[in-house]
Amino acid sequence: MTTIKKARQLDELDGLQKYAAEFYKKEGQIYLDGNSLGLLSKRAERSVHTLLNSWKDYGIDGWTNGEHPWFYLSEKLAAMCAPLIGAKSEEVILTGSTTTNLHQLLATFFKPTASRYKILADELNFPSDLYAIASQIALHNLPESSMKLVKSEDGQTITTEAIIEAMSEDVAVAVLPAVLYRSGQVLDLQAITEAAHEHGILVGFDLCHSIGSVPHHLHEIGADFAFWCNYKHLNGGPGSVAGLYVHEKHFGTGPGLAGWFGSAKEKQFDLDVTITAAPHAGAYQIGTPHILSLAPIEGALSLFEEAGIEAIREKSLALTQFMMDCIEQELSNTFTFGNPLDETRGGHLFLVHDEAARICKALKEYGVVPDFRAPNGIRLAPVALYNSFEEVWHSVQILKDIVTNKTYEKYENKRDIIA
Numbered sequence: 001m002t003t004i005k006k007a008r009q010l011d012e013l014d015g016l017q018k019y020a021a022e023f024y025k026k027e028g029q030i031y032l033d034g035n036s037l038g039l040l041s042k043r044a045e046r047s048v049h050t051l052l053n054s055w056k057d058y059g060i061d062g063w064t065n066g067e068h069p070w071f072y073l074s075e076k077l078a079a080m081c082a083p084l085i086g087a088k089s090e091e092v093i094l095t096g097s098t099t100t101n102l103h104q105l106l107a108t109f110f111k112p113t114a115s116r117y118k119i120l121a122d123e124l125n126f127p128s129d130l131y132a133i134a135s136q137i138a139l140h141n142l143p144e145s146s147m148k149l150v151k152s153e154d155g156q157t158i159t160t161e162a163i164i165e166a167m168s169e170d171v172a173v174a175v176l177p178a179v180l181y182r183s184g185q186v187l188d189l190q191a192i193t194e195a196a197h198e199h200g201i202l203v204g205f206d207l208c209h210s211i212g213s214v215p216h217h218l219h220e221i222g223a224d225f226a227f228w229c230n231y232k233h234l235n236g237g238p239g240s241v242a243g244l245y246v247h248e249k250h251f252g253t254g255p256g257l258a259g260w261f262g263s264a265k266e267k268q269f270d271l272d273v274t275i276t277a278a279p280h281a282g283a284y285q286i287g288t289p290h291i292l293s294l295a296p297i298e299g300a301l302s303l304f305e306e307a308g309i310e311a312i313r314e315k316s317l318a319l320t321q322f323m324m325d326c327i328e329q330e331l332s333n334t335f336t337f338g339n340p341l342d343e344t345r346g347g348h349l350f351l352v353h354d355e356a357a358r359i360c361k362a363l364k365e366y367g368v369v370p371d372f373r374a375p376n377g378i379r380l381a382p383v384a385l386y387n388s389f390e391e392v393w394h395s396v397q398i399l400k401d402i403v404t405n406k407t408y409e410k411y412e413n414k415r416d417i418i419a
């Protein structure tokens, strides 16, 4: 039985509850969209001010002076990020955007030959990844069929078996999400990596929906590369600089797309006509880092350093379980869960309903921020660092009210320009 009393008890026992006060939460609103854009924390706001002031105070000398010298900022933040994905500090760099990092990694690691020339992906992946893969294939003058897509049997999830079965001898590189952006399914990265390597395939993962929510052990499992954004579960702010990981066994490879910020730091200002690449993941940087878009990440990551990703995952699983229990109890047979019900679910739930678009509009009007995924999905992400069990309980009550009173019928069942 889920009750508000139960929710309050769970909040009292929650060791992470104290972090909610560190975020800007709007009075009267329950924010459940942290898997699309995480909220601003006071620490992130402070680190933005710190970096802005270093520009004000030092001018050009900010590159080497101040609390966070800009010349080393990408590496410094990478070291803070590394534990979240089980990587060594030097295997990570914060740079670019998710999509440009995928381009960089494919330019570096996709070296098609006459017999191995395909890139394996899945049909449920975020389209930007597929667009990037298709264009890399085109740059090599290969046919479109060189992108091989693993099929989903149920339209929501992908089985490890289907992925492994698709690992034919003509596949050079596999690019797969760690957590599927719609259903929130967590893939078995270890099994996929082992199978890929047995088949002579390099494997890279998109961590956009997992980093900051689901822990990884990328170094240990031997994953070749990975890339992600920092604005979803990591709360790095809109358009914040992204990240990439390259296993140390590949240090010295590439970069496929070179630029002077990929230089070894002590050589960069020699300004030689040929590059001496950094001996670590820093080699995959291209140009001058976007300092003001790195700025909030420092404050944002300090919260993760303190709270710890294992504790975050534990609370996240408890929150999504409690939300599913509330929905089952209050709204049984109204929605189908598109997310896995077991612990292969990530940080959000995916509710399927024909009226999903307008139910989302009604939820927003009643103070719950969800997100809609066409044609019929509602994603709800109760976030460990700033959402409570009580908020989960209230949001399901509001959802129940909207559905039973059909308040959603006054809205058009159509997505807005951004959904």
Ligand SMILES: *Cc1c(COP(=O)(O)O)cnc(C)c1O
Pocket: 097, 098, 099, 100, 125, 126, 128, 129, 177, 181, 206, 208, 209, 229, 242
């Ligand atoms: C959010 C997201 C992206 C976004 O890519 P950008 O380059 O940051 O716009 C890419 N892939 C996945 C799986 C995502 O969830």
